[in-house]
Amino acid sequence: MQDHGVIAVHRLRICWISICLSFAYASLSFTAQAEVKEGISITVSTSDAQIEIRAGAHGPELLSLTRSKTSNERVWQNIGGDALPTSVTVDGAEASVNWTFNSKASSADSRHAVFVYESQDPKLRLSWEWTARAGFGAIEHSIRVENLSTHEIWLQMIDSLHARWALSSGKEWQNFYVEKGADTPSAVGTHLESIGEGYRWIGSSSTYARPHKDQPREIIPAIFVFDRDTQAGWYAGIEFSGRTRISLERQGNNLDSVLGLNPEPGPFRTRVTPGDHFVTPTVFLGAFDGGPDGAGNQLRPWVRQVLTNPLTWKDVHYPLLVNNSWGSGMAVDETLALRMIRESKELGLEMFHVDAGWFRGVGDWYADPKKFPRGLAYVADEAHKEGLRFGIWVDWTQAGLDTEPGALNARDPKVRNWLVADIGPDWKPEPFKGQTIDIGDPAAHAYAAKEVKRLIETNHLDMIEHDGYLVAQGCTREDHPHAAPDKSTMQVTHDWGSDFVLASNSTDVSYHAVHAYYDIYAQARREHPGLLFEICNDGGRMVDFGSASHGDYFSITDTYDPLSNRRAFYDTSYELPTAMLEDYIEKWPTPRIENFLYMLRSGMMGWATIMLDTSIWTPEQHDAAKGAFALYKEKLRPLIRDARLYHISERPDGKRWDGMEYWDPELAKGVIYVFRGSTPDEAEHSFKLAGLEAGRQYDLHFHDGSAPDRTVSGRELMDEGLKVHLRYPLSSELVFLSSGAATH
């Protein structure tokens, strides 16, 4: 452990280096890369976070993390840390690795540092890298191992980041994390746990969350760790969709935090062929204050700027209002599609989305000629004529039994070896689910890339939605690039069309398949700029920061009632940009027009897709919906894109009141979504607002007229609260907020 005096010396040196580097940066107006000297501390920083790192002779060190904007007391010292791999397997034998720091190959400036370590025999190069891609927010980290030898090597698990933080005593540390809304949001969803002595926690994520009763849910792979009193702390997350985990373990005042690939069930091993490399999933590390909403209000804009597609955000219609055919299930056909296009146009919706049911069969992703005699491109063109965009559902890694040309037939000898497991003689696909192929296999990857391209181009798509168990996380094959499974412990279970394989190689299978998935979508994006990608995976099962950088929006739950929609949004919106969070809105009992608006608005806090038969709406419902869509486009969408978000109530339970506050300090505008639950005698509720200025006056406008407009001070809204009165249970209100003059 380092004593305080040593730390202070470091800090002096760092300040000096930072000043030099900032000066060089400013005067040369490009990123000045300085050579890195062994043993000297270096800082990489954004306006929110600063890390201090050092290249030791045989390994790099993360020394500390500091909250930049505040005083030095918010410094987390790392007293343990990453150890470089000490051995690899070459030609079936264990070979020890001796790493030497290469100062000349390493470089650093205030935004980026890479420390290079080399091994002569076996010939390997390891790059330990930290990058501040935005001026604000988090700093990213990855470790890359290149095989420069002429032999195939096998690596054991290399964690993305392992830190042992020294906790200051006398503080109550907390761990905040959220679940994926996989299938349906659980009763808890958002977790806040005390990190007491002996605390031990693991949160995991995969390509396809499968909730099991009595087992912890998968998390969106990020954690916020903070001190209960000051509400200040650090956050970290993983930019990868494969099998990953984050763990926290406290012993005394040491808190071990590990982020990276999931070593279970293991033992993990991965192949690196000569000239190829392995890279740990990129992780991000940041510092914040203001509790979970403070972290979220820093993380969401950072995700937007650093991870998502800038072209998507240039489109002022993003997030779009969508009309989806799933309200009619698999019964979609041309007649229904053309009617829905007319209705979409009339209602002011912006995209027509054909869900499952349009194809000849599973894996046979061509329009069913009985349903679409003129093909899907004809329907797309009809949508385009009405000024609408057009998108389709597809499960492009699923094989079925169709034998038509172009179909992915599971019994075709070529395809059979791509399947994650052999199918039995009686196997049949489900109506829209089949056996998953492992796109980590190069031949399967090439097929899938070509198929995605064909689907986009021949169907004139503006949006492609992928669903189901798309990206493999377990595979029985021994001749794929991933490690072979240990068959003595391998479990194969069948669930909803596909086999799920859990074996020693599962994490490695997901590593290869996820990279193939990213590659296919990166290629599709390059070839079709402006094309939108919906990540569905049976609702909320692949919600993570890696897919956020390869897709444009997420279906966040597979149950679509108002409570599920609000719960999934409440959880997910702590970590991902709200514009990316899609709720599907389904038919729900709406005896009163107030209930109808409650149903719509419960799914309109982020990206809104309706899957309702709009042709059976009463004239009153039709007018209400049309008004709700117009309001969304004019006033709500700009706030959903750009405003800060505050969770101003407990997580929705459907019985009590709940609400969500959007506030954009630059525009001085905001909105409060207010929902009254089912409790009959609770007609009034006060919401304590956040993020306002106590001394300013705010003009309130109650959109539905539940109260007269009035002007209130920020102090009153934050201390006493915004009082709302709603006459009917299961109703809602939108309270718009704009800033008047300061009172002081």
Ligand SMILES: [Zn+2]
């Ligand atoms: Zn495989």
